[in-house]
Amino acid sequence: MDSKEQNTGLNISVRSFITALVVIFVLMMAAYALTFLIPSGEFARTVNEAGQTVIDTQAGFRYVDAKLPFWKWLLSPFLVLTGQGSATLIAVIIFLLVIGGAFNCLDRSGIMSSLLDRITKRYGGSRYKLLTVVILFFMAMGALVGSFEEIVPLVPIVVALAIRLGWDRVTGMAMSLLAVGCGFASGVMNPFTVGVAQSLAGLPMFSGIWLRALSFVFIFALLLFFVRRYAKKIEGPVEAGADLAAAQADPAMDKAVKAFILILGLGILIILLSTVIPALQDYTMIAVALMFLLAGLIAPVMAGLKGKDLGKTFVKGVTSILPAVLMILMASSIRYTLEEAKILDTILHGAVGVAGSLPKWAVILFIYLIVLVMNFFIGSGSAKAFMLIPLIVPLAQIFGISPQLCVVAFAFGDGFSNVFYPTNAALLISLGLADVSYTKWAKWSVKFQLANLVLTCALLLFGLAVGY
Numbered sequence: 001m002d003s004k005e006q007n008t009g010l011n012i013s014v015r016s017f018i019t020a021l022v023v024i025f026v027l028m029m030a031a032y033a034l035t036f037l038i039p040s041g042e043f044a045r046t047v048n049e050a051g052q053t054v055i056d057t058q059a060g061f062r063y064v065d066a067k068l069p070f071w072k073w074l075l076s077p078f079l080v081l082t083g084q085g086s087a088t089l090i091a092v093i094i095f096l097l098v099i100g101g102a103f104n105c106l107d108r109s110g111i112m113s114s115l116l117d118r119i120t121k122r123y124g125g126s127r128y129k130l131l132t133v134v135i136l137f138f139m140a141m142g143a144l145v146g147s148f149e150e151i152v153p154l155v156p157i158v159v160a161l162a163i164r165l166g167w168d169r170v171t172g173m174a175m176s177l178l179a180v181g182c183g184f185a186s187g188v189m190n191p192f193t194v195g196v197a198q199s200l201a202g203l204p205m206f207s208g209i210w211l212r213a214l215s216f217v218f219i220f221a222l223l224l225f226f227v228r229r230y231a232k233k234i235e236g237p238v239e240a241g242a243d244l245a246a247a248q249a250d251p252a253m254d255k256a257v258k259a260f261i262l263i264l265g266l267g268i269l270i271i272l273l274s275t276v277i278p279a280l281q282d283y284t285m286i287a288v289a290l291m292f293l294l295a296g297l298i299a300p301v302m303a304g305l306k307g308k309d310l311g312k313t314f315v316k317g318v319t320s321i322l323p324a325v326l327m328i329l330m331a332s333s334i335r336y337t338l339e340e341a342k343i344l345d346t347i348l349h350g351a352v353g354v355a356g357s358l359p360k361w362a363v364i365l366f367i368y369l370i371v372l373v374m375n376f377f378i379g380s381g382s383a384k385a386f387m388l389i390p391l392i393v394p395l396a397q398i399f400g401i402s403p404q405l406c407v408v409a410f411a412f413g414d415g416f417s418n419v420f421y422p423t424n425a426a427l428l429i430s431l432g433l434a435d436v437s438y439t440k441w442a443k444w445s446v447k448f449q450l451a452n453l454v455l456t457c458a459l460l461l462f463g464l465a466v467g468y
Contacts, residue, residue: 017323019437023422024330031334031377032073035341040066042345043391054200055390061349066342076333076340077326083336085383091285092149093325096429097318098289099153102296104317105310106260109300112157114257120164124238127165131231134158135179135224142183143216145271146190146381148418148426150288151180155430166236169434170444174227177430178419178445182223182452185415186216191278193381193411200389201403208404211468212411215459222455226448256303260295267291324432328425335377335423344377344387352391360399364409364460367392371413376421381414405463412456420449 044059072079080089106112123130141147159172187194189206198205270287274280280287296317300310338344351373355366371388378384388410396406418424422438431441 016432016435016437017327019439020327020422020428020432021330023438024327024334024428027334027423028073028076028330028337031337032068035068035073035337035343038343038346040064040342040346041349042342043349048200054386057390057394061345063346064342066340068337068341072340073337076336077329080329080332080336084339085380088380089328089332092425093328095149095285095289096152096321096324096328098293100319100321101314101317102292103153103156104320105296105300105305105313108309108313109256109303109305110253111256111260111299111303112160114253115260116157116160116164118257119161120238124165127238128228128231130165131171131175131228132224134175135227136220138176138179139183139186139216139220139223141268141271142180142415143186143188143190144183145274145284146184146192146195147271147284148180148184150271150285151176152426152430152433153288153292156433159434164239166238167231168234169436170441171227171231171234173430173434173436173441174223174230174445177427178227178448179223181415181419182219183216184418185412185456186212186219187408187411187415188212188216190381190411190415191274193385193414194407196382196385197389197407197410198403200385201393201407203403203407208407208468211404211408211459211463215408215412215456218455218459219452222452223448226451230444253303256299259302260299263291263295263298324425324429327428327432331423331425331428335379338377344374348374348387348391352395355392355395356398360401361461361464363396363399364401364405364464365457367396367406368409368413368457368460371410372417375414375417376423379418379424384414385410401464402468405460405468408463408468409460412460416449416452416456420445 041061041063043061044056045053046056046059048054080086103112119130138151141151155173155176158176159169162168162172162175184190184193188209189195194212195205198207267288267290270280270291271284274284296314297310300313305313335344348370351366351370355363355370358366370392371384374384374388378387389406392410393403393406397403419427420442422428422442427441428438431438
């Protein structure tokens with residue numbers, strides 16, 4: 001296997017970067033075209049008892065005059081930093097830059113290579129069991145604590161591991177990002193989708209868990225079948241790697257690897273604790289960034305990378321991630337364009353109107369579709385909940401559909417498409433780091449997405465049938 005395959009550093013592939021830029025720019029132009037085709041409008045909004053801004057269903061919807069100037073669209077990738085949600089966007093960018101610097105230090109010092117050698121040596125003989133465990137771990141991270149962007153630093157590690165175990169980069173992406181996206185969508189105890197949506201719908205936090213837990217089991221089984229079948233089809237021999245005995249004979253490297261595992265473990269522990277300590281939920285990304293920063297400085301020093309070499313390596317890692325910043329800004333500008341032109345509310349108003357004329361069984365599926373469509377433009381699950389739940393819950397109740405089932409449909413619509421839509425920053429960055437083009441990923445994963453769409457629609461209809 002060549003050196004390109006063995007590299008685990010965070011370097012955005014030029015091919016993947018150009019492909020992503022072309023796709024996003026086409027979507028930017030399409031978004032601007034929509035501002036001429038769809039009239040501007042807005043729902044009235046109010047502040048609820050919890051201090052959250054939500055749609056006021058009593059005040060209703062009205063058309064307004066809000067055309068977007070061409071210069072604003074042209075500069076939208078930069079103006080987005082001044083718009084709604086800019087603080088979160090800036091936090092994601094800083095998070096990725098820190099991760100880039102830390103990861104490059106870990107890679108340059110030989111720690112990542114040594115760690116992968118150890119895992120390959122120990123589990124290479126039972127690689128499909130390891131594949132199952134890794135997928136289950138990432139799905140659990142998404143389902144139980146709502147992790148998504150936080151696991152981006154782990155994607156290139158899993159991709160490099162998949163290559164050493166005789167598979168390819170797509171398998172590594174499926175084991176990590178696709179798995180966490182599926183867990184996130186199952187929403188068992190996801191605080192950012194289910195938690196917020198249930199609070200807006202007036203439901204106890206994480207109530208009605210049985211259907212979401214059942215969904216997790218079925219989705220896990222489907223994903224495991226899909227990934228295992230593909231891995232079996234393209235599998236090659238397990239890569240022997242470096243001489244593990246020689247690596248373990250180096251006390252400094254041995255201590256450095258253990259320090260990295262310990263610090264990384266603390267970061268994962270903090271994420272898990274956020275399920276029982278709600279105050280931590282707003283700081284998980286900061287915690288993960290801090291843990292990787294500490295790991296990227298302490299462990300490489302222990303391995304022998306010190307002084308100017310450490311500083312230069314860190315800076316090089318930061319600069320290697322800069323192309324991802326441009327991708328994030330361009331993807332985020334699509335939402336900015338539609339919000340500034342005030343056509344998102346118009347789209348939603350039209351969708352709700354259509355839903356009112358459908359039979360009961362089709363209403364819950366149409367709600368699922370509404371969330372899927374809105375997720376293309378608005379990546380944040382919490383932001384979509386504030387926008388959609390006050391509208392879709394009252395609509396569903398008119399047809400005798402419970403708020404609980406609406407929350408499940410919302411979680412499904414919000415999550416799975418995160419790992420398919422080219423407007424999702426975490427997907428674009430992960431593809432760039434894994435050196436997988438968006439077109440290749442879309443072609444490969446669309447089969448799973450379609451199968452999963454059928455499965456989740458069946459789960460929603462089942463919930464409706466049993467009165468969930």
